[in-house]
Amino acid sequence: MRFLPFPSFLLLIFLLAGVCLPPSRAVAQPVPETVAVHVIRGFDQEYTLQIGALGEEGRMMVDMGGLSRALRLMHRRDAGHLVIEQREGERVASCHLYDRNNFVRLDPAEPSGSTRLVHLKAPPRLRGETLYLQAADAARLMTIWLDRQVSYDPAENRIEAFLWSARPGSEYRNIGVVSPDDRTIGAVPSGPAKLKGVDVEELANGVVVRFRASGGASVASFIKPDANGMAYLTFQQAGGNPADFSRTFTRGLLKEIKAIPLPGGALQISMAFNTELFNLRSTSYRWDERTNSYVVSALTDADVSEVYRREKEKKIHDELVRDQEKWKFDTIVLDAGHGGKDPGAVGPAGTLEKEVVLNIVRDLGALIQKSWTDVNVVYTRTGDTFIPLKERGKIANRHDGKLFVSVHCNAARNRSAQGAEVYILGPHKNEAALEVAMLENAAIKQEEDYQQKYKGFSEEHMILSSLAQNAFTQQSTQAARLVLEGMQQKTSLNDRGVRQAGFMVLWTPSMPSILVEAGYLSNRSEERLLRRRSTQQAIARGIFNGLSRYRVHYEAQQLAAAGEVQKK
Structure with missing residues (x-):
C-alpha cells in the first residue's frame, strides 16, 4: 500500500473520478463472512467483537461502519460517502471514505491542524447499504489516522487494535499532510517563544512529555539522562511561568519536572526519570512544527505485553485482597x-x-x-x-x-x-x-x-x-x-x-x-x-x-x- 502527500487542489478531481469509472467486469458473487476485532484500550480493558465482512476475489473486505463501532467511533453514511468521527470533548476529527475512490481525507480536530490525504491500494466498495474496504487497508488506515497500532492477521482472520497508547516519536500523524506548497495552512508562528504548559502521556513502555508553546521556535538543546536519571532541555530564548509546567509524579517513569529561568532570557527544564525501577532504552527530542510544541520521548526496555500481563496480575491480586477483606470472618x-x-x-x-x-x-x-x-x-x-x-x-x-x-x-x-x-x-x-x-x-x-x-x-x-x-x-x-x-x-x-x-x-x-x-x-x-x-x-x-x-x-x-x- 502507498501513502503519499497529495495536493489538495487535485482532491476534487479524484473524488469526481470515483463516480466516473466504467462499470467493473462481472465477478464472482461476494461471500458474506465475519472478521474478529480484538481491542485493547488499557489495563484489563479489552474485548473482541465480530464485524461483517465479504470474501471477494480472494481478499477479505470488512464493513467500515462495523469496524468504527468496534473501535468505539461514531460514523454516518450519505450514499457512497462514509464519515467516521473521533470525538475528544467538543473537538471532532473525521475520516472520509468514498465508494470506488482510492483517496481518503482526514480532517483534524484542531482548527489549526492540517488536512491529510491518504492513498489506498484498493478503493472501498459499496455493497447494498454497506461500504467495505480490504481488511489490511482498513487496519493500516486506522493506524495512520488514530496513531495507534492496528493490524490485520489474515491467517487468524482477525484485526488487532492496540488503542492504549501511541508509540513515542510516532510519525503516523504526519503521513499525508498537505504541504505549504499545496495550500495555505495559516501564518507561521513568530515572535518570542513562550512556554504555556506541559502534557505528559504515560505509555506502557515509556513516556512522552510535550511542552506547549506560542510564538516562534526557540533554539533548544537536550541533554540525555545521566546515571541518576536527570535530563535537561535548555531553551536559548523562551519565556513562561515555571509554575505552569513544574510537576511531581508519585508513580511511573517520570518523577519530576522543574523549570528554572536563566540569565539572558534562557530557560532550563530538568526532568528526573525513575532509573531505579526502570531501565531507559532511549530518549529523543524534537520540535513539532505543526503544533508548536517541544517533545521529549523516553522509552524503557519493557515488553508492552509483559507490562500488560503484570498489571493484570496486580489488579487480580488487589481484587483478591479486597475479596479476602470482604469475606474475612469479622x-x-x-x-x-x-x-x-x-x-x-x-x-x-x-x-x-x-x-x-x-x-x-x-x-x-x-x-x-x-x-x-x-x-x-x-x-x-x-x-x-x-x-x-x-x-x-x-x-x-x-x-x-x-x-x-x-x-x-x-x-x-x-x-x-x-x-x-x-x-x-x-x-x-x-x-x-x-x-x-x-x-x-x-x-x-x-x-x-x-x-x-x-x-x-x-x-x-x-x-x-x-x-x-x-x-x-x-x-x-x-x-x-x-x-x-x-x-x-x-x-x-x-x-x-x-x-x-x-x-x-x-x-x-x-x-x-x-x-x-x-x-x-x-x-x-x-x-x-x-x-x-x-x-x-x-x-x-x-x-x-x-x-x-x-x-x-x-x-x-x-x-x-x-x-x-x-x-x-
Missing part, C-alpha cells in the same frame, strides 16, 4: 428465636423458649467476644422484644455478617421426642422436619399484617430461596455439623443430626446460616435440663467450640481459593 449474627409477644414453645412446667434461647445466645456472644476480639457480634435482640422474621435476616445483611446462627428450642406432639438438631435451609425431607419448620414459622402470625407481608411465601418461594442459598450450602452444612458435634461433646443431649427445612428466618440472610434446635421443651426431662443455667452455658460452649472449628475451615478455604486464583 462479623457473626446471633439470633435468639421468638421474643416479646411471641413466647415460642412452652414446656409442661411453663418454661418459655424465648427466655431459654436468649440466655444461650447471650452466653454464646460473651464467649465469642472474649475469645475472638477481632470479630463483631451482632444480636437480633438482646432483650424480651419481638422481632419479625424477615427483619432478623435484614439485620444480618445490613451488618455484612459472615455467619447467621439462630437458636431455638423444639417441641413436638410426641412428648417422648428429645435431643438437639441443627437445620439448614432447604426443602423438608420428612414429616418431622416439616413439623418443626411449621412450628417456628408460626411466629409470623404475631406480626401485624402478616398475611400481606408474607403473601406469596409458599413452598415454591422456599425452594427459590434455598436455591439462592446454594452458594452457601456447603459452608452452612459444615457449620451445622461442627456445631452439633460441639454440643454433643458438652451436653448430654441426644444428637438427632443435621437436617434441612424451610425456616422463614433462614430465607433472608445472604450468608451461611444455621438454625440450632437446642432440645425439646415438650419433653419433661429435657425441659428440666434446658431451664438450668448450667445446661444453657454448656450448650453455648458446645456451639462456640463448633464455631471455632468452622472458622478455621472457613479461613483456610478463603486462603486456598486465593492461592488457586493466583496460580491461574
Whole structure:
C-alpha cells in the first residue's frame, strides 16, 4: 500500500473520478463472512467483537461502519460517502471514505491542524447499504489516522487494535499532510517563544512529555539522562511561568519536572526519570512544527505485553485482597428465636423458649467476644422484644455478617421426642422436619399484617430461596455439623443430626446460616435440663467450640481459593 502527500487542489478531481469509472467486469458473487476485532484500550480493558465482512476475489473486505463501532467511533453514511468521527470533548476529527475512490481525507480536530490525504491500494466498495474496504487497508488506515497500532492477521482472520497508547516519536500523524506548497495552512508562528504548559502521556513502555508553546521556535538543546536519571532541555530564548509546567509524579517513569529561568532570557527544564525501577532504552527530542510544541520521548526496555500481563496480575491480586477483606470472618449474627409477644414453645412446667434461647445466645456472644476480639457480634435482640422474621435476616445483611446462627428450642406432639438438631435451609425431607419448620414459622402470625407481608411465601418461594442459598450450602452444612458435634461433646443431649427445612428466618440472610434446635421443651426431662443455667452455658460452649472449628475451615478455604486464583 502507498501513502503519499497529495495536493489538495487535485482532491476534487479524484473524488469526481470515483463516480466516473466504467462499470467493473462481472465477478464472482461476494461471500458474506465475519472478521474478529480484538481491542485493547488499557489495563484489563479489552474485548473482541465480530464485524461483517465479504470474501471477494480472494481478499477479505470488512464493513467500515462495523469496524468504527468496534473501535468505539461514531460514523454516518450519505450514499457512497462514509464519515467516521473521533470525538475528544467538543473537538471532532473525521475520516472520509468514498465508494470506488482510492483517496481518503482526514480532517483534524484542531482548527489549526492540517488536512491529510491518504492513498489506498484498493478503493472501498459499496455493497447494498454497506461500504467495505480490504481488511489490511482498513487496519493500516486506522493506524495512520488514530496513531495507534492496528493490524490485520489474515491467517487468524482477525484485526488487532492496540488503542492504549501511541508509540513515542510516532510519525503516523504526519503521513499525508498537505504541504505549504499545496495550500495555505495559516501564518507561521513568530515572535518570542513562550512556554504555556506541559502534557505528559504515560505509555506502557515509556513516556512522552510535550511542552506547549506560542510564538516562534526557540533554539533548544537536550541533554540525555545521566546515571541518576536527570535530563535537561535548555531553551536559548523562551519565556513562561515555571509554575505552569513544574510537576511531581508519585508513580511511573517520570518523577519530576522543574523549570528554572536563566540569565539572558534562557530557560532550563530538568526532568528526573525513575532509573531505579526502570531501565531507559532511549530518549529523543524534537520540535513539532505543526503544533508548536517541544517533545521529549523516553522509552524503557519493557515488553508492552509483559507490562500488560503484570498489571493484570496486580489488579487480580488487589481484587483478591479486597475479596479476602470482604469475606474475612469479622462479623457473626446471633439470633435468639421468638421474643416479646411471641413466647415460642412452652414446656409442661411453663418454661418459655424465648427466655431459654436468649440466655444461650447471650452466653454464646460473651464467649465469642472474649475469645475472638477481632470479630463483631451482632444480636437480633438482646432483650424480651419481638422481632419479625424477615427483619432478623435484614439485620444480618445490613451488618455484612459472615455467619447467621439462630437458636431455638423444639417441641413436638410426641412428648417422648428429645435431643438437639441443627437445620439448614432447604426443602423438608420428612414429616418431622416439616413439623418443626411449621412450628417456628408460626411466629409470623404475631406480626401485624402478616398475611400481606408474607403473601406469596409458599413452598415454591422456599425452594427459590434455598436455591439462592446454594452458594452457601456447603459452608452452612459444615457449620451445622461442627456445631452439633460441639454440643454433643458438652451436653448430654441426644444428637438427632443435621437436617434441612424451610425456616422463614433462614430465607433472608445472604450468608451461611444455621438454625440450632437446642432440645425439646415438650419433653419433661429435657425441659428440666434446658431451664438450668448450667445446661444453657454448656450448650453455648458446645456451639462456640463448633464455631471455632468452622472458622478455621472457613479461613483456610478463603486462603486456598486465593492461592488457586493466583496460580491461574
